[in-house]
Amino acid sequence: xxxxxxARTAGAKDVVVTINGVSATKTGGFTYxxxxxxxxxxxTTGATAGGETITITGSGFVQGATTVxxxxxxxxxxxxxxxxxxxxxxxxxxxAVDVVVTTAGGNSAATTFTYN
Numbered sequence: 001x002x003x004x005x006x007a008r009t010a011g012a013k014d015v016v017v018t019i020n021g022v023s024a025t026k027t028g029g030f031t032y033x034x035x036x037x038x039x040x041x042x043x044t045t046g047a048t049a050g051g052e053t054i055t056i057t058g059s060g061f062v063q064g065a066t067t068v069x070x071x072x073x074x075x076x077x078x079x080x081x082x083x084x085x086x087x088x089x090x091x092x093x094x095x096a097v098d099v100v101v102t103t104a105g106g107n108s109a110a111t112t113f114t115y116n
Contacts, residue, residue: 010034010105033105036060041099045114050091054099054113061085062103070113071097089113 001017015029038058046052056068063079068087075087085101098110 005030005032008032033062033103034060035106036066036101036103036108038099038101038108038111041111041113044112045116046089048092048094048115050089052089053086054089055080055084055086056099056101057084058101058108059083060103060105060108061101062105065103067102069098069100069102071115089115 010032012028012031015026017024036058037060038056040057042055042057043052046054059082061079061082061084063082066077066079066085068075068077068085070087070089071092073090073092075090078086080086092115094115096112096114099113100110101108
């Protein structure tokens with residue numbers, strides 16, 4: 001059986017399968033994950049050489065299943081909690097770049113980090 005899930009709010013939802021008029025329900029059988037959010041960065045500027053450790057505060061961070069890109073470059077994530085992770089910037093040309101957090105729930109809205 002293959003199905004497509006509609007957009008819903010985060011949380012556990014029931015799964016109902018009906019075949020020839022007979023239904024079976026798995027209570028809480030599917031969980032929608034929240035889209036991660038970024039509420040702040042511990043540093044919003046850093047050197048073009050990289051090496052800046054940044055604490056990202058927000059929500060929806062999943063241990064072992066959260067990725068971060070800075071200027072499109074993947075960074076190693078250290079998970080602290082569902083609301084805090086840390087990364088270290090890579091070398092990058094001068095200018096503003098997007099910081100994006102991704103989980104199975106989707107992509108956060110971009111937050112700006114500026115290389116000087």
